[in-house]
Amino acid sequence: MFPRDLYEIIHLIGIALTMAALGATALHALEGGTRRGPRARRVLVALYGGGLFLILLGGFGMLARLGIARAGVVAFPGWLWAKLAVWALLGAVMLLPYRRPTWGMPMLLLAPLLIGLATYFALYKPI
Ligand code: HEM
Numbered sequence: 001m002f003p004r005d006l007y008e009i010i011h012l013i014g015i016a017l018t019m020a021a022l023g024a025t026a027l028h029a030l031e032g033g034t035r036r037g038p039r040a041r042r043v044l045v046a047l048y049g050g051g052l053f054l055i056l057l058g059g060f061g062m063l064a065r066l067g068i069a070r071a072g073v074v075a076f077p078g079w080l081w082a083k084l085a086v087w088a089l090l091g092a093v094m095l096l097p098y099r100r101p102t103w104g105m106p107m108l109l110l111a112p113l114l115i116g117l118a119t120y121f122a123l124y125k126p127i
Contacts (some may be wrong), residue, residue, distance in 0.1 A: 004065035013056025015115060017051030022094060022111050026104040029097030048094050055087060078127030084120040 021044045028041070066075065077085075093111060097104045120126075 001016050002061060002065075004062050007026075007061030007065065009058070011062065013062060014051045014054025014056075016060055017047050017054065018090060019115070021045075021051060022025050023108060024089075025094065026097045026108050029101040030104040032101070034098060045094075047126035052087065056068060059083070059087075065097045077125065079121040079125040082121045083118045086114050087102070090114055 023050070025041075025044050027046075033041075063080070068075075068080070090111065093107055093114075096107055
């Protein structure tokens with residue numbers, strides 16, 4: 001059984017991977033790259049998917065160690081639903097750069113704010 005802090009490390013590696021792939025994709029699209037672009041694109045999608053998965057793995061691992069939501073989804077606190085919503089939004093923005101290349105830059109500013117928001121919910125649990 002892994003300790004809580006190891007799950008947090010997995011959680012943070014997931015966040016870093018997701019942001020790295022998002023940044024590279026946004027830059028590629030801003031430079032005129034397309035979905036049918038370089039082989040690297042497939043690597044970026046894999047890194048992105050892997051990052052999102054590690055966020056979930058680390059998150060649910062910490063959840064288990066904290067003994068939160070033992071009663072299942074119905075017992076999920078508000079702050080956790082908010083984090084899941086941020087996670088889903090982060091998953092969705094990956095598609096944007098190739099659909100709207102001009103959104104690449106605003107997205108590069110939005111994504112870190114989403115990270116900050118999810119961290120706020122983890123630290124302050126306001127709902
Ligand atoms: C973009 C998405 C997310 C980001 C940026 C994020 C960020 C963070 C950060 C930075 C922490 C550490 C806070 C601390 O030091 O105590 C944390 C804790 C946590 N996160 Fe996430 N998180 C995200 C998504 C999720 C998701 C989807 C889950 C659901 C399984 C989750 C569950 C947790 C839990 C259970 C903790 C521990 C809270 C505690 O110790 O009280 N997170 N998150």
